[in-house]
Amino acid sequence: MVVEIKKIGVIGSGQMGSGIAHVCALSGFDVSLSDLSMDRIESGLASINGNLARQVQKGQITEEERSAALGRLSMAQDLDLLADVDLVIESAVENEQVKRKIFAQLCPILKPEAMLATNTSSISITRLAATTDRPERFIGIHFMNPVPLMELVELVRGIATEDETFEAAKGFVKTVGKTVAVAEDFPAFMVNRILLPMINEAIYTLYEGVGSVESIDTAMRLGANHPMGPLQLADFIGLDTCLSIMQVLYEGLADTKYRPCPLLVKYVEAGWLGRKTHRGFYDYRGDEPVPTR
Numbered sequence: 001m002v003v004e005i006k007k008i009g010v011i012g013s014g015q016m017g018s019g020i021a022h023v024c025a026l027s028g029f030d031v032s033l034s035d036l037s038m039d040r041i042e043s044g045l046a047s048i049n050g051n052l053a054r055q056v057q058k059g060q061i062t063e064e065e066r067s068a069a070l071g072r073l074s075m076a077q078d079l080d081l082l083a084d085v086d087l088v089i090e091s092a093v094e095n096e097q098v099k100r101k102i103f104a105q106l107c108p109i110l111k112p113e114a115m116l117a118t119n120t121s122s123i124s125i126t127r128l129a130a131t132t133d134r135p136e137r138f139i140g141i142h143f144m145n146p147v148p149l150m151e152l153v154e155l156v157r158g159i160a161t162e163d164e165t166f167e168a169a170k171g172f173v174k175t176v177g178k179t180v181a182v183a184e185d186f187p188a189f190m191v192n193r194i195l196l197p198m199i200n201e202a203i204y205t206l207y208e209g210v211g212s213v214e215s216i217d218t219a220m221r222l223g224a225n226h227p228m229g230p231l232q233l234a235d236f237i238g239l240d241t242c243l244s245i246m247q248v249l250y251e252g253l254a255d256t257k258y259r260p261c262p263l264l265v266k267y268v269e270a271g272w273l274g275r276k277t278h279r280g281f282y283d284y285r286g287d288e289p290v291p292t293r
C-alpha cells in the first residue's frame with residue numbers, strides 16, 4: 001500500500017538537497033531537511049531563502065508564497081524526526097557507501113508504508129533498493145541543477161519498484177511542476193549518460209592542449225548555443241560529482257571510452273571541486289571567475 005505524500009524528508013542539504021526542499025515547500029509539502037550538521041542544514045536553508053527572495057524579486061512568486069514555503073521547512077539533523085514522513089528523497093554526496101549507510105539508518109525509523117527515493121546522478125537504483133527493507137517502494141527521482149529552474153526530472157524504477165510507487169512518484173513530480181522523462185535503470189540513466197562524456201571530453205580537450213578553459217567554453221557557448229560552457233558547467237555541477245558519474249559509467253559499462261580524464265582526477269584530488277569550493281576550472285574567489293589553466 002503506498003501512502004499519500006504530504007510530508008517529505010530531504011537528506012543532504014547541499015545544492016541539490018536544498019533545491020529539492022525549495023520546490024517541495026513551495027508546492028505545499030511539509031519538508032524536513034537533514035544533513036550531517038546543523039551548520040550544513042542552516043546553510044541549505046539560507047540558500048533556499050535567497051533563491052525564494054530572488055523569485056519574489058522577479059515576480060515569479062508572491063511574498064506570501066515565499067513566507068508560506070519557509071513556514072513548511074524544518075530542520076532534522078536527528079533522523080528520528082523523519083519517523084512520520086511519507087517520502088524521503090536522499091540527496092547526499094554521490095557515493096554508494098554513503099547512500100547505503102543513510103538508507104540503513106533510515107529504514108528502522110520510517111513508517112512501513114513510507115517511500116524511499118534517491119536523487120543519485122548515476123548509481124544503480126536496483127542495487128541501492130536491494131540494501132533496504134522496501135525495494136518495492138524505492139525509486140530514482142533525479143532532479144536537474146539548479147532545481148528551481150530546470151524542468152526535467154528523470155524517473156528511474158529499480159527492478160523491484162512497484163507500479164503504485166511509480167505512479168505516486170509521477171504524481172509527486174507533477175505536483176512540484178516538473179516534467180518526467182522515464183529512464184531504465186542502467187549506469188547514469190539518460191541525461192548524464194550523454195552529458196558527462198561530453199564534459200569529460202571537454203576536459204580531455206583541455207588536458208591535451210587543444211584549447212584553453214576560456215576558448216573551450218566560448219566555443220561551446222557560441223558554437224553550440226549551450227547556456228554554459230562544459231567546463232563552467234562541470235564547476236557548477238561539482239567536479240567530485242562529475243568524477244563519480246564517469247567512474248560509474250566506466251565500471252558499469254566496462255568501456256574505456258568512459259575513462260575519467262586524468263586532469264579531472266587531479267582537480268578532485270586537489271579539492272578544487274568547482275563553485276562549491278570556490279575553485280575548479282575557474283577561480284571564483286574574486287569579482288569575476290578567472291580560469292585556473
Ligand SMILES: CC(=O)CC(=O)SCCNC(=O)CCNC(=O)[C@H](O)C(C)(C)COP(=O)(O)OP(=O)(O)OC[C@H]1O[C@@H](n2cnc3c(N)ncnc32)[C@H](O)[C@@H]1OP(=O)(O)O
Nearest residue numbers: 051054120121143144145146148149191192195227228237
Ligand atoms: C549532474 C546531474 O546529475 C544532472 C544535472 O543537473 S546536469 C546539469 C543540468 N543543468 C544545466 O545544464 C544548466 C545549464 N545552465 C543554464 O541553464 C543556465 O546557465 C542557468 C539556468 C543555470 C542560469 O540561467 P542564466 O540566465 O543563464 O544565468 P543567470 O542570469 O545567472 O540566472 C538567471 C536566473 O536563474 C536563476 N538562477 C541562476 N542560478 C541559480 C541557482 N544556482 N539556483 C537557483 N536559481 C538560479 C536566478 O533566478 C537567476 O535570476 P537572476 O538574474 O535574478 O540572478
Ligand SMILES: NC(=O)C1=CN([C@@H]2O[C@H](COP(=O)(O)OP(=O)(O)OC[C@H]3O[C@@H](n4cnc5c(N)ncnc54)[C@H](OP(=O)(O)O)[C@@H]3O)[C@@H](O)[C@H]2O)C=CC1
Nearest residue numbers: 012014015016017035036091092093094120121143145237
Ligand atoms: N550537482 C549536480 O548538478 C547534481 C547532483 N545530483 C546528485 O545529487 C546528490 C547531491 O549532489 P550535490 O547536492 O551536488 O552535492 P553537494 O556536495 O552539494 O551536497 C551533498 C551534501 O550531502 C551531505 N552529506 C554527505 N554525507 C552525508 C550523510 N551521511 N548524511 C547526510 N548528508 C550527507 C554533504 O555534507 P558534506 O559536504 O559535509 O559532506 C553535503 O552537504 C548526489 O547524489 C548527486 O549525484 C543530481 C543532479 C544534479
